[in-house]
Amino acid sequence: MSWAMFVQHLLNGLTLGSLYALIAIGYTMIYGILRLINFAHSEIFMLGAYSVFWGVTLIHLPWPIAVTLGILAVAALGVLVDRVAYRPLRDAPRSSALISAIGVSFFLQNLAIVVFSAIPREVYRPTWLETVILVGDVRVLPLTLLVPVLSFLLMLGLIYIVYKTKAGLGMRAISKDIETSYTMGVPVNRIIALTFGIGSALAAASGIMWALRYPQLQPIMGIIPGFKAFIAAVVGGIGSIQGAVIGGLGLGLVEIMAVATFPELAGYRDALAFVLLIGILLIKPTGLMGVKLEDKL
């Protein structure tokens, strides 16, 4: 592999990885707070991609407005999902909440099939994003540079919210101990709603960038990235935002690099994430950055 090729793969891996990381953050935040695998998250991601398609192609909104509206709408949907499907089940057995999550996921996915039809849609991309820039021997799409930078900024914003604001303090408190947070006057339900809003907004942002990178929209497009992002969150140590970012970037890089180095493995690409997951869980049962939860006696 030549030097230029290597840099190119590295950038591609970084792009894919930061998209995974943005989705993984939503999974990890919600799991950290509610101990719930939010299966609907991959559908939120998919709807984020569709929202922009709708705004730009069907209503002819300018890009910035379409993106803002799309992210806001999808964030609101995330909050709604929590209110309708998860909040009534806070004190229920965890299996019920899990089935509820699967139900919401099925519902949104099939609703998308009904509304948008199962035919893949092409996304219109601004031309300046598609003009190849030559840096030395490395051919770069502006998009491959833009996606990691934007993702990085979004993550910085998130880390600011979680570690420097009062709402973020609430989130961290709830993820440590939800019962005690209630008694300490943390507005638990509002904070959880906010978490769903932020997680969904990040997933929507990821969905929009995904649609620009791989411009084919399908109602089932969220499943595979969603699962891989969840794996990234688990590998990184679920509940930890840094872990989700490291897991997402790592997974994206490994996937791209493995296929680039061993092209004959291309057919196994979707299994690679799972092999990695099982391998890491066997060595570190709570992920790379995870904390061991002791059995309570």
Place this chain on the structure above:
Amino acid sequence: MMERKLKIISNIMATAVLAMFLWWAQTNLGAYHTQILNLIAVNIILALSLNLIYGFTGMFSLGHAGFMAIGAYTCSILIMTPAQKEMLFILQKAYPWVQEAGAPFVVAVVAGGLIAALVGLVVGAPLLRLGDDYLGIATLGFAEIIRVLANNIPRITNGALGFKGIPGYANIWWNFGWCLFALYFIVRIVNSNFGNTLMAIRDDEPAAKAMGINIFRYKLLSFTIGSFFAGIGGALLASLVSTIDPKMFLFTLTFNVLMIVVCGGLGSLTGSVLASIAITILLEWLRFVENPIFIGDFELKGIPGMRMVVFSLALLFIILFRREGLMGMREFRWEWLLGLFRKRGEVK
């Protein structure tokens, strides 16, 4: 407590009634309705096996589709004739041992179950050390790896093309026979001391450990038995639908089984049976929303996807308003039925 003898008689009578019903169904129902009955039987087997793993032992496993795929492929390879395989493997020739393999249907189904159980044993040994959701996501990964493997070893599985025209030996008698066997076997397990141990592990693992139970061994055994029946279910399903390919064993398949188990009630075998019947019928019945509807001369076009929208809404309603599932952790018992009659009559 009811007398043991009376219970046995009731069970035999219920089996006889089922047999009579199947006899009637065989002659009077069309192919479509028979197919639904068959699907119910297979779903019951699958739901019971997952309930043993998740509901009774408390291991959150999402690997069912993988075990089903193993059972389905094993069984199909064994029951298809060499000539059929010659026709199927067009892109790449099958390995000679795949080409020559053949066995009667019973042997093929048992082989499917056994190989699934073997894989369950091998995979379970490292994975069952993981807790809760980690186990769930790792088993999901296992199922996905099996699916990708099936896609990439064309000389055994015929790759993405899959198998077509698998002989439909799985008639109503085979399916319900296996279904009754699974029910009997798992009921016996759950009511035995072994079952008590499993439930002790589910309810409080550290306490069970402190009582000197070898947790790992019991978990692994339960997981292996569960994967055996998942393999059986997959084998029957393959012969029932006659076409299999890797796409069929996506995680949606696992979710379907999981949904049945949770809707029926985790830790309730009769709940699983009832939910299998209800959900299979509901899913088939809902097909009407995707068919065109005629109002006079006006045709409302069927909307693709509508069926699953309605279904997922129904599922959400069940889980939001009856969170423990249909039966909770209770079981249907003959005493309960008898009690119902007593209330109406005189109290003895």
